[in-house]
Amino acid sequence: xxxxxxxTFVAVVDQGSFSVAASTLGYTQSAVxxxxxxxxxxxxxxxxxxxxxxxxxxxxxxMEHARxxxxxxxxARADLARLNxxxxxxISLACTPLSHPALLAAPLPGxxxxxxxxxxxxxxxxxxxxxxDLALVDGAAAPSDPLALADLGPLTTVRVAEESLAVxxxxxxxxAGRPSVRLADLSEAHWIDAPDTGxxxxxxxxAAGTDGFRxxxxxxxxxxxxxxxxxxxxxxxxxxxxxxxxxxxxxxVTAVSAxxxxxxxxxxHGRLPRGAARELVERIGAGEGGxxxxxxxxxxxx
Amino acid sequence: xxxxxxxTFVAVVDQGSFSVAASTLGYTQSAVxxxxxxxxxxxxxxxxxxxxxxxxxxxxxxMEHARxxxxxxxxARADLARLNxxxxxxISLACTPLSHPALLAAPLPGxxxxxxxxxxxxxxxxxxxxxxDLALVDGAAAPSDPLALADLGPLTTVRVAEESLAVxxxxxxxxAGRPSVRLADLSEAHWIDAPDTGxxxxxxxxAAGTDGFRxxxxxxxxxxxxxxxxxxxxxxxxxxxxxxxxxxxxxxVTAVSAxxxxxxxxxxHGRLPRGAARELVERIGAGEGGxxxxxxxxxxxx
DNA sequence: GAGGCTGCATCAGCAGTACTGATGCAGCCT
DNA sequence: AGGCTGCATCAGTACTGCTGATGCAGCCTC
Numbered sequence: 001x002x003x004x005x006x007x008t009f010v011a012v013v014d015q016g017s018f019s020v021a022a023s024t025l026g027y028t029q030s031a032v033x034x035x036x037x038x039x040x041x042x043x044x045x046x047x048x049x050x051x052x053x054x055x056x057x058x059x060x061x062x063m064e065h066a067r068x069x070x071x072x073x074x075x076a077r078a079d080l081a082r083l084n085x086x087x088x089x090x091i092s093l094a095c096t097p098l099s100h101p102a103l104l105a106a107p108l109p110g111x112x113x114x115x116x117x118x119x120x121x122x123x124x125x126x127x128x129x130x131x132x133d134l135a136l137v138d139g140a141a142a143p144s145d146p147l148a149l150a151d152l153g154p155l156t157t158v159r160v161a162e163e164s165l166a167v168x169x170x171x172x173x174x175x176a177g178r179p180s181v182r183l184a185d186l187s188e189a190h191w192i193d194a195p196d197t198g199x200x201x202x203x204x205x206x207a208a209g210t211d212g213f214r215x216x217x218x219x220x221x222x223x224x225x226x227x228x229x230x231x232x233x234x235x236x237x238x239x240x241x242x243x244x245x246x247x248x249x250x251x252x253v254t255a256v257s258a259x260x261x262x263x264x265x266x267x268x269h270g271r272l273p274r275g276a277a278r279e280l281v282e283r284i285g286a287g288e289g290g291x292x293x294x295x296x297x298x299x300x301x302x
Numbered sequence: 303x304x305x306x307x308x309x310t311f312v313a314v315v316d317q318g319s320f321s322v323a324a325s326t327l328g329y330t331q332s333a334v335x336x337x338x339x340x341x342x343x344x345x346x347x348x349x350x351x352x353x354x355x356x357x358x359x360x361x362x363x364x365m366e367h368a369r370x371x372x373x374x375x376x377x378a379r380a381d382l383a384r385l386n387x388x389x390x391x392x393i394s395l396a397c398t399p400l401s402h403p404a405l406l407a408a409p410l411p412g413x414x415x416x417x418x419x420x421x422x423x424x425x426x427x428x429x430x431x432x433x434x435d436l437a438l439v440d441g442a443a444a445p446s447d448p449l450a451l452a453d454l455g456p457l458t459t460v461r462v463a464e465e466s467l468a469v470x471x472x473x474x475x476x477x478a479g480r481p482s483v484r485l486a487d488l489s490e491a492h493w494i495d496a497p498d499t500g501x502x503x504x505x506x507x508x509a510a511g512t513d514g515f516r517x518x519x520x521x522x523x524x525x526x527x528x529x530x531x532x533x534x535x536x537x538x539x540x541x542x543x544x545x546x547x548x549x550x551x552x553x554x555v556t557a558v559s560a561x562x563x564x565x566x567x568x569x570x571h572g573r574l575p576r577g578a579a580r581e582l583v584e585r586i587g588a589g590e591g592g593x594x595x596x597x598x599x600x601x602x603x604x
Numbered sequence: 605g606a607g608g609c610t611g612c613a614t615c616a617g618c619a620g621t622a623c624t625g626a627t628g629c630a631g632c633c634t
Numbered sequence: 635a636g637g638c639t640g641c642a643t644c645a646g647t648a649c650t651g652c653t654g655a656t657g658c659a660g661c662c663t664c
Contacts, residue, residue, distance in 0.1 A: 001305075001375060001378065001379055002304075002305070003303075003304075003305065004651095017611080017612095018611075018612060018613095019610095019611065019612080027652080027653095028652075028653055028654075029611080029612075029613095030612095030613085030614085030615095030652080030653065030654075030655095031651075031652060031653075032612095033612060033613060033614085034613090034614095034651075034652085035651095036612095037613080037614095038651095043379075043382050043383070043386075044383075044386050045382075045385065045386050050611085050612060050613090050659095050660095051611080051612080051659080051660060051661085053611095053612090057385070058382060058385050058386075061381065061382060061385060062378070062382055064455075064456055065374070065377075065378035065381065065382070065455060065456075066378070068374070069371070069374055069375060069378060072367070072370070072371055072374065073303060073371060075367075076303065076364070076367035076368075076371060077303055079363065079367065080345050080347075080360060080363060080364055080367070081345070081346075083347065083359070083360050083363060084345075084346050084347050084360075151453035153366075153367060154366050154367075306622095319640080319641095320640075320641060320642095321639095321640060321641080329623080329624095330623075330624055330625075331640080331641075331642095332623080332624070332625075332626095332641095332642085332643085332644095333622075333623060333624075334641095335641060335642060335643085336622080336623085336642095336643095337622095338641095339642085339643095352630095352631095352640085352641060352642090353630080353631060353632085353640080353641080355640095355641085
């Protein structure tokens, strides 16, 4: 299970073709074919069906392992590479679209702060590789559960803010008059899947314990106003943190009565950052106080 | 950063010697030397000091990445290998020493159940590799925080039981008369570090936010009665879940008033297990109900 | 249904890798 | 100072992993 072989395997599955994967990886088609053959003989089972090229059951299972493994490997490389470079000056931050209210409540310390808005995974990758000093990520979870963040290396997570979730409905929706709704009652509704902006639908499925929440529309942007406009235009429902939802116009915002899930913002950073970043970490962390801090599994004291 | 190179690097750091690592790995000393040289030139920094052989700062950093990476790689291999084999019959379980009360409250389902008592890390490794169908692990954490478990692959974690922690003191200890103590007041006391039996001291340090809790005695066994005898004999203090502590004789058990940390048992298993294991998962999980379930970061729906 | 075409499998050949075993050399102990 | 332990280095070799060419199976076209 050489990482090179895994990387080719992932590329082949992603592209659905040996030859296309070969050209994106800079190999010949022959090499890719040999890589896959090597993996299959190593693991003792076919991983891909050919014509069409698609993962078998074993291949799908391997994919679940391969992608996080390769991510971790890259994160480790980047982390080590950063050790050799001189630390740069300004503070640099990343945040997911719905997490910035927690960040921008107070001025950013240091000179020339830089802020990037990224998706959850990209934000995590950026903080792991050291491209940014810290990141704020948001997500939905049960009140006492952590956000399930990909484990890319030794990170520290601090709970920053938490608020309730609300369903955003078009004003004329049948349920718009209700003071609150149960999420399960909406599982068969038309939903907008906005994985980078709001709460990803798979997360709702886990929380509500159903197979519903099928996406009718997919929105790939990171702009909440556009998402609100989509709801207003009747393209589907979505779920947003309460305060954000209430800033949208022309839509109805309804509380979720069950299950009890909340929207939470967590700060993620590597070891103790230096300088201005450290100041910010301490200020944000102070809002929580007490034992809200969780070091990541990888390096946590047991 | 070939895994082979990482593996030899880890071996060299563990053994503190190139030649010893070589023989345990089945290489020549020459090969090990070349492996380390290759890693160092790849990462552009020395990783080890020679004479004595010890990791440099960069090497220590690499170790933090290497070991979890290799663990995950092995876990992935084992998971895939298991797919090829016919599922075996009996149910097989692992639990950490302090987690069995939650497990043995009711009879185990299936014929020929097998139970193994392991350390936290070994139990996780066993469930990831499929050697056991599910594992119960225990640990200390803030009430709303999860146990920080190493991320070895796609696992599901369910909170099973939670109770308060108690300090176990010799009967004649000055603080033995108090109804409760603050953990911070005991940070300078003599402690017994019993990482496999009780609550590891580093965990207490994180919870209490101090640098104290230095071990005077280390106990490597998994037997709680022996740990109790150590306390009784005055070798130091320890922390145990309340109900377990109260079963010890000749010691004083005192509640912890601050910080608020609890002892929690979590059930960990891979995908949905089949047969008797499934029955057990559902029964244990039912005790919790609601959204106590957390799929692991690696494969969690976002 | 025959032919062409697309795309993965296979093969031969070559270049570079990854070992081994021998030797060199630096630090430490006596 | 001399010996010894243990990592570095070097030469040699087996083998791995790539390329380019060819083979062959399935699908589309007509």
